[in-house]
Amino acid sequence: MTNVLEARYRALLRILPADYRAAWEEEMVATFLHSMATDDEEEADYLAEFGRPPWSEVASVVVLAVRLRVPVVRRNLGGTGAAPRHRAVGDAVRIIALLGLVSHAALAVTGLAMHLWLIGRVPGMAPPPEFVGVRFGPWPTMLVLLGFAAVPAYLAMVTGHWPLARLLAVVSTGALLLATVTDVVTGDPFRLTRVLTLLIDGLLLAALWAFHGTAPPIRRRPWLLALPAAIAVVAGLIVGTNAGGPSVWTLVDWPALCSVPVAAGLAVHLLRRERSVAWSTALAALAATVLAQRLLTLPEFAGNVPPGQLTAVLVAGAVEAGIVTALGLPVALRARRALRRLPAPEPPAAAALAPKG
Amino acid sequence: MAPAATTEPAFLVLTALVGASRHGYGIVEEVARLSAGRTNLKVGTLYGVLDRLVKDGLVELDREEVWQGRLRRYFRLTGSGERHLAVEAERLAAHARAATNRLAALRPPLLEFGSIGGGVGGQRPHTPRTGGVA
Numbered sequence: 001m002t003n004v005l006e007a008r009y010r011a012l013l014r015i016l017p018a019d020y021r022a023a024w025e026e027e028m029v030a031t032f033l034h035s036m037a038t039d040d041e042e043e044a045d046y047l048a049e050f051g052r053p054p055w056s057e058v059a060s061v062v063v064l065a066v067r068l069r070v071p072v073v074r075r076n077l078g079g080t081g082a083a084p085r086h087r088a089v090g091d092a093v094r095i096i097a098l099l100g101l102v103s104h105a106a107l108a109v110t111g112l113a114m115h116l117w118l119i120g121r122v123p124g125m126a127p128p129p130e131f132v133g134v135r136f137g138p139w140p141t142m143l144v145l146l147g148f149a150a151v152p153a154y155l156a157m158v159t160g161h162w163p164l165a166r167l168l169a170v171v172s173t174g175a176l177l178l179a180t181v182t183d184v185v186t187g188d189p190f191r192l193t194r195v196l197t198l199l200i201d202g203l204l205l206a207a208l209w210a211f212h213g214t215a216p217p218i219r220r221r222p223w224l225l226a227l228p229a230a231i232a233v234v235a236g237l238i239v240g241t242n243a244g245g246p247s248v249w250t251l252v253d254w255p256a257l258c259s260v261p262v263a264a265g266l267a268v269h270l271l272r273r274e275r276s277v278a279w280s281t282a283l284a285a286l287a288a289t290v291l292a293q294r295l296l297t298l299p300e301f302a303g304n305v306p307p308g309q310l311t312a313v314l315v316a317g318a319v320e321a322g323i324v325t326a327l328g329l330p331v332a333l334r335a336r337r338a339l340r341r342l343p344a345p346e347p348p349a350a351a352a353l354a355p356k357g
Numbered sequence: 358m359a360p361a362a363t364t365e366p367a368f369l370v371l372t373a374l375v376g377a378s379r380h381g382y383g384i385v386e387e388v389a390r391l392s393a394g395r396t397n398l399k400v401g402t403l404y405g406v407l408d409r410l411v412k413d414g415l416v417e418l419d420r421e422e423v424w425q426g427r428l429r430r431y432f433r434l435t436g437s438g439e440r441h442l443a444v445e446a447e448r449l450a451a452h453a454r455a456a457t458n459r460l461a462a463l464r465p466p467l468l469e470f471g472s473i474g475g476g477v478g479g480q481r482p483h484t485p486r487t488g489g490v491a
Contacts, residue, residue: 020408023408024404024407024408026427026428027381027404027428027429027430028381028400028401028404029427030381030382030424030427030428030429031380031381031382031385031400031403031404032400033427034381034382035382035385035400056399057399057400057401059399059401060399060400060401060402060405061400061401062401063401063402063405064401064402064404064405067405068405
């Protein structure tokens with residue numbers, strides 16, 4: 001009969017790859033239960049009913065899961081010589097990583113420019129009246145400068161210095177995390193929008209590891225040109241939103257701003273005659289992310305606007321979600337079809353466990 | 358495929374299987390005995406090692422038995438496993454010999470240093486006075 005301890009251990013083993021579990025699960029459960037066996041009947045009953053795997057056993061299974069899954073993830077994010085389907089998925093993740101990093105770099109440039117303007121350090125441009133005489137202190141400046149590490153990170157990435165780029169990107173994303181933690185500690189209310197943004201930033205950071213040993217080199221010219229283009233887009237969005245006055249900027253939050261370049265990218269992609277599987281997959285994934293972000297944060301955003309603007313905010317949110325869905329769905333379907341057409345890779349071999357002799 | 362460098366748990370598991378086939382918990386117990394209780398293999402670690410050793414052809418399934426309603430697999434060393442363990446044991450023994458020889462070569466100067474009262478930082482060791490000049 002399966003007891004609670006066994007059930008909990010089996011639940012833990014679910015983090016292992018399916019082919020590995022098929023070969024080893026029963027054996028691991030038997031050995032684990034044997035190692036927990038005790039002659040004390042009372043203790044045995046307690047363990048059976050309330051027992052949990054010790055932390056040391058949990059840790060050993062987690063380490064095993066990581067060791068088994070890292071090569072699988074690396075194989076699925078294939079580079080040169082990988083199966084075509086793995087190569088396409090790998091290229092898609094690398095495109096997402098580069099788009100994420102170039103966005104961070106563009107935001108860092110515009111963020112630094114705005115910070116210098118607000119503290120009155122831009123010659124010939126006085127800060128807005130409400131900021132004149134305000135003392136910021138060194139902390140915001142330090143966070144802006146740490147975030148600026150995204151710019152050298154992007155340049156290092158494009159020029160092939162991938163480990164250095166990842167280190168700088170960790171610093172840049174760390175600054176965002178630090179800024180969020182600081183705000184929460186100093187009394188800023190918990191906001192789902194901010195947590196989701198951090199989660200997405202974390203995933204974009206992790207995607208940089210798709211540039212591994214067999215990943216193809218990055219085409220320098222187009223990706224270097226992407227940086228000034230991205231800076232222009234971000235600056236345009238900021239200026240455009242502010243120029244529209246309160247009637248516009250109260251309707252625009254961070255997920256709304258994110259949906260603009262993604263929708264534009266999807267539209268351009270749909271208009272192109274030749275579309276690569278990797279770009280279709282990357283844009284479909286970005287569309288799904290932006291859509292999820294929009295839908296999840298809309299209630300929070302709507303809850304923070306004056307009652308008179310509630311309808312306008314909800315309509316704007318629905319329009320954003322509708323546009324991203326309308327453009328993203330055909331791209332996603334095309335990516336799915338194209339990926340399925342690519343040759344499937346061989347499944348990994350499980351350990352041979354037939355008795356011999 | 359050539360096996361990768363042998364980690365300490367893998368070395369101990371291979372050693373535990375010399376001359377006897379053992380099931381998972383039997384290996385855990387034998388490794389604890391071999392290491393005088395210093396290595397207590399966790400289940401995740403053991404089956405990570407066993408999976409790799411089976412894939413590398415160093416260990417194979419000997420037989421399966423049902424014990425208290427559960428399947429129990431016994432593992433044994435293959436010929437290739439025995440050869441690999443012998444090579445690894447010799448490699449580790451060579452390292453141990455090299456370390457021992459170097460330490461032995463270092464000992465006389467140390468003793469000499471100690472005997473002239475160098476001590477740490479070149480200070481003279483404290484010696485209690487048994488008498489003194491009043």
